[in-house]
Amino acid sequence: MRTLEQTTQEVLDLAARHFQLPAGSLAPADDFFKKLGIDSLQTLEMLSRIENHFGIELPDYEVQGVSDFRTLAERIQSRL
Amino acid sequence: MKTFAGKTLRWEWREGVIELTLDHAPANEIGTAMLAELEQFVAAFGALVPETSVCIISSARKSLFSAGADLRELYRGAAPLPEKERLSGIRNFLERIHAVLNALDAAPFVTIAAVHGVCFGGGLELALACDIIIADKMARFAFPELRLGLIPGFGGIPRLKRDLGNAFVRDLFFTGRTVNAARAQAVGLVAQLAGEGEALRIARSTAAQITKFDSVTRAAAKKFIKRVPHDELRREIDLFCELFARPAVMAALEKFVEDSGPMPYLP
Numbered sequence: 001m002r003t004l005e006q007t008t009q010e011v012l013d014l015a016a017r018h019f020q021l022p023a024g025s026l027a028p029a030d031d032f033f034k035k036l037g038i039d040s041l042q043t044l045e046m047l048s049r050i051e052n053h054f055g056i057e058l059p060d061y062e063v064q065g066v067s068d069f070r071t072l073a074e075r076i077q078s079r080l
Numbered sequence: 081m082k083t084f085a086g087k088t089l090r091w092e093w094r095e096g097v098i099e100l101t102l103d104h105a106p107a108n109e110i111g112t113a114m115l116a117e118l119e120q121f122v123a124a125f126g127a128l129v130p131e132t133s134v135c136i137i138s139s140a141r142k143s144l145f146s147a148g149a150d151l152r153e154l155y156r157g158a159a160p161l162p163e164k165e166r167l168s169g170i171r172n173f174l175e176r177i178h179a180v181l182n183a184l185d186a187a188p189f190v191t192i193a194a195v196h197g198v199c200f201g202g203g204l205e206l207a208l209a210c211d212i213i214i215a216d217k218m219a220r221f222a223f224p225e226l227r228l229g230l231i232p233g234f235g236g237i238p239r240l241k242r243d244l245g246n247a248f249v250r251d252l253f254f255t256g257r258t259v260n261a262a263r264a265q266a267v268g269l270v271a272q273l274a275g276e277g278e279a280l281r282i283a284r285s286t287a288a289q290i291t292k293f294d295s296v297t298r299a300a301a302k303k304f305i306k307r308v309p310h311d312e313l314r315r316e317i318d319l320f321c322e323l324f325a326r327p328a329v330m331a332a333l334e335k336f337v338e339d340s341g342p343m344p345y346l347p
Contacts, residue, residue: 041143041144041197041198042143044198044220044258045143045197045218047220047258047260048217048218048219048220051260052217052218052260052262057259057260057263059255060257061255061257
């Protein structure tokens with residue numbers, strides 16, 4: 001099973017690929033809304049990518065108030 | 081009328097298949113303009129049905145099928161009216177949209193919703209009126225109406241109960257959450273999954289398969305397999321109107337309309 005560190009890195013890589021940013025340009029503590037400037041449609045697209053990648057279902061209310069990649073990874077980890 | 085190009089949608093008939101494309105910026109919201117053009121589509125059934133095996137409904141908008149009812153138009157139309165006119169206005173709108181979706185639900189040809197991206201509220205209700213939903217893996221489905229103190233008003237709950245009728249329906253409704261296409265397929269809401277951007281292509285190949293078979297038998301079988309839940313649909317309109325009369329609903333709509341932030345579609 002993945003460790004939290006592995007999950008966090010995969011989330012960072014997914015986000016970088018989805019938003020076409022250089023690999024390694026995102027950090028676990030980054031606020032993804034501020035860093036990526038995304039709206040709700042893009043957030044939902046990212047949620048779909050995460051769910052498809054990890055093979056999980058992540059209800060949106062579980063990520064309400066979450067704005068950094070590390071905390072998002074913790075939510076994902078709890079579904080693995 | 082085999083082709084039509086309107087302000088919110090267009091359709092084209094070719095070799096037994098109608099392709100109805102929603103194309104109304106920004107999010108294919110279903111308001112009075114789209115309703116009027118859907119009514120024109122239904123009015124054209126008489127001429128289209130004899131030569132039609134399948135109708136595919138899809139969206140030309142980039143990230144979505146439809147975000148649902150046009151809540152901004154609903155609020156701005158309802159807010160200035162006295163209560164009695166507000167309620168009769170909403171009932172009239174619901175009766176018209178129900179007439180359209182009931183006609184689609186019962187159409188003698190097969191209907192396929194080719195869904196990508198966001199498919200929420202009234203958009204999901206439009207898809208549910210179709211026989212088959214083919215969704216690309218990035219599609220997401222939701223009934224967010226409870227967030228506004230309402231229930232889905234375009235026939236969503238009776239149709240979802242008809243097709244699924246299980247705990248998933250209650251989860252989807254009571255949480256207002258979005259679910260992805262894979263989950264939607266697992267519970268039977270989505271018939272086929274497609275790769276990203278491939279829903280329409282797969283809908284077309286599915287339509288080509290369907291056109292091979294006898295149309296009279298198909299129409300009879302459809303009527304037998306899938307009944308339109310008319311009594312529940314009428315009760316839904318009544319319940320929606322009762323709830324709409326509550327002051328909390330107009331307050332919630334006002335908050336939604338005045339929120340100019342980038343996150344209107346998150347719970």
